[in-house]
Amino acid sequence: MLVIDQLSIKHDERPLLQDVSFAIERNEWVCLVGASGSGKSLLVKSILQMLPNTLQTTGTIYWNDQEIGDASKTCSIYGCEIGYIPQHYTTSFAPFLTMDEHIRDLFESHDEAYDKDRIRSAMAEIHLSEELLNRYPLELSGGQLQRFCLLLASILQPTLIIADEITNALDVLTARQVTEWLKSMIGQTSSMLWVTHDLAEAMTYADHILVMKDGRIVDAGNREHLIASENPYTKSLLQAAPILKREERLEHVITR
């Protein structure tokens, strides 16, 4: 579905991303893990065609076997086929538009009829009351805004949702709740590219985990593969995740 082939990004000959290649299949939950500055958000921006012109890019991104530049020109894949949940949800809404206007604009831009029932049921699922639709972003709390971000990214049932470090600023319980909401909203029909610092979170939800360091994918595989990985960076990430450390220890005891 989404294929990234040999993607490299440079700025003044300084490499920011180097030979990044991976694919996301239908209904697959892929996690991109790595420290700050490892190139995760840059990779997301390149998928979303949001890179500034000053960066030199080589390599190709395919969406359903079509180069993403061409696909986004011929039809608007963003918002409709690829949903995006931004990291900074508080600034993601125009302060002079109500939440209802934001949702209406999304529907209109993709020639979809404004489906009040669909919106109502989606809102109920993430515990948002209907009266919030007529409010402006400044009248909503951070948590409510974040849930509206989830709503906008998933309401048109895209086939891929990209979530960029959305649980970073949240406490553990809320982060878990948001992830569960997202999981229930996308159901079995969408794939997910989940960008996170938290390896424990990635281990819990992902079918496939990509570990990034200094603009490269240094390790990739499922949960079992990463636990058994000999890659020093993956090892250090695992050691830094206390929950996993305990689980790993348990597994070690069981296997002994």
Place this chain on the structure above:
Amino acid sequence: MKQRRFIISGLAIFVVMYALTSMVDPFATNVTNRLASPSLHHLLGTDHLGRDVLSRLLLAGGITVGLSTVIILITATVGIILGTISGFVYRKLERIVTKVTDATIIFPDTVLAIVLAGVLGPSIQSLVLAISLIKWTSYTRLVHTLVLQESTKGHVLAARVNGLSKPKIALRHVLPAVCPHILVVMSLDLGKVILLISAFSFIGLGVQLPLPEWGGMISEGRHYLATNPALVFWPAFCIVLTIIGSTRLSTKLTRHFQV
């Protein structure tokens, strides 16, 4: 403070109502009553042709402020359209628009406007065209810069990722954020353009006689400065008052929009 405002507004309304109801024709000449002192029939006296000064002042006010408003609306509209297109909707135009505005900005605007008005010939149309031709560049540059700033905001990027078209984002996300800044500059420019129109009329390139215009009235009245200074004082007073008004309006708008 409120009481003072009430008295000033009351007086202004009384003067306007009186001038309107007394039905004095601002064009009617009466050489037997020239340079007359203020009376009940002519509240501010008459000019060198015996025309009522108050009614001419009011008509001139309408013309000057009206023309300024038209010029600012034209230039701001051109600036908004070109600035938004070159800064956001169709960035390929950016270089052309920037080069043209840079080239125009090199010339001193008042001198350029006088040359243009001189070439086009003295008339209201030439005046509007000349001032509009020098003013559009500043609005285009301002809007272009503001649009570039706005286009990096989170909600604009989010709208792009949600698949909204560029014209739609410009209309729904960029322009509403840019407009308060433009309104403030427009209100400030109102005073500047009034001054420019008056200056043009003063040197004979603007509004032509017998139509009254504040700059033109000063030009006519300056010959009688020694004997009848009121002929210069009142139009000059109106110009100053309107410019102060436009400055106060811009301050209020700045506070209101918090820009």
